[in-house]
Amino acid sequence: MVERKGEGLARKREFDPDEVVEKAMHLFWEKGYSETSVRDLVDATGVAHAGLYAAFDDKEGLYAAALAKYQKLVSETLYAKLLSADAGLAAIREFFGFIKMASKAAPFRNGCMMANTSVEFGDGNDRLNKLVHANLKKLTSAFKNALANAQAGGDLSADRNIDDLAAGLAASFQGLSILARARAPQKIITGAVHAALAQLD
């Protein structure tokens, strides 16, 4: 009996939830929620329907886990330098330099999964909306941290409103994610990055 129970538990843990969520994240990021079928998720993760439902309740539960994973794995990595204690204008320049470089290649040409979620769900899903709003708050705070440091160090004029500027940089980034996903001409993407950075002058 004890051995059988052990076997049952072992079977339940046949897959690593973290790995499954990351695979689902890539699929949802690329295709969006509606266009990703449960069959696609089973194929991509190698986990049967029943296993996915047992672990995540339903497709929406798996999407929420994938979006939370995106926050930790992608957003927080991208924002980390902006949030560091000594971040300044150079960190903002590096951020947009990375976006310009990455917008041409997978997975970033899929845009920003947070922006994609905003478009697909609007404000129609409380759980996802909370994740999107928390991410937006983190992004604007990260820009504001770097701008405040730059202002304190004399690299940015003291009369600039850094709340507005942080919101503007966040909007520029979200717009760039749309341009990347639409495969806009590189000239437009590069121009928009230059314009975003010119706001710092």
Added chain:
Amino acid sequence: MVERKGEGLARKREFDPDEVVEKAMHLFWEKGYSETSVRDLVDATGVAHAGLYAAFDDKEGLYAAALAKYQKLVSETLYAKLLSADAGLAAIREFFGFIKMASKAAPFRNGCMMANTSVEFGDGNDRLNKLVHANLKKLTSAFKNALANAQAGGDLSADRNIDDLAAGLAASFQGLSILARARAPQKIITGAVHAALAQLD
């Protein structure tokens, strides 16, 4: 026979395609492509499946017609002042002033249907991608027209790169459409508009 044929034709023209496309546009703008069912379209337009398929081939054909209608009815109206021969910085300020005002209310809190299409389809649909790219070109040209006039009139420094600035304003607008659709805090939307306009100083 002639009368019966006449009746048949009359029945075929029972609905006004323009009106049907506009109703479909509003539904697709709000819900996106995948989440709008043919049943939803039948309910919203009052036209039976068979009539919609006869006129637009399929759901994608109706979406393409709706996106083209959006371009004519919404985008071109919004861009008109920017494109006029005497447009300058005031036209750009009015454009973003309108976006700030409208982002709180239907239908503009649904974001920009072009940006929404970019997110939902990526570059996976040639017909829609052409509409999205043509719109982006029109938007950046409209901003560039107003910026060139401002430069010629001395309202904008001659050393500003107006290609970059036009691309930057387009990205700001696309980003704002995402923020509106996500029902971002009004403070962020207002800040992003202020930042977009500060690029003109």
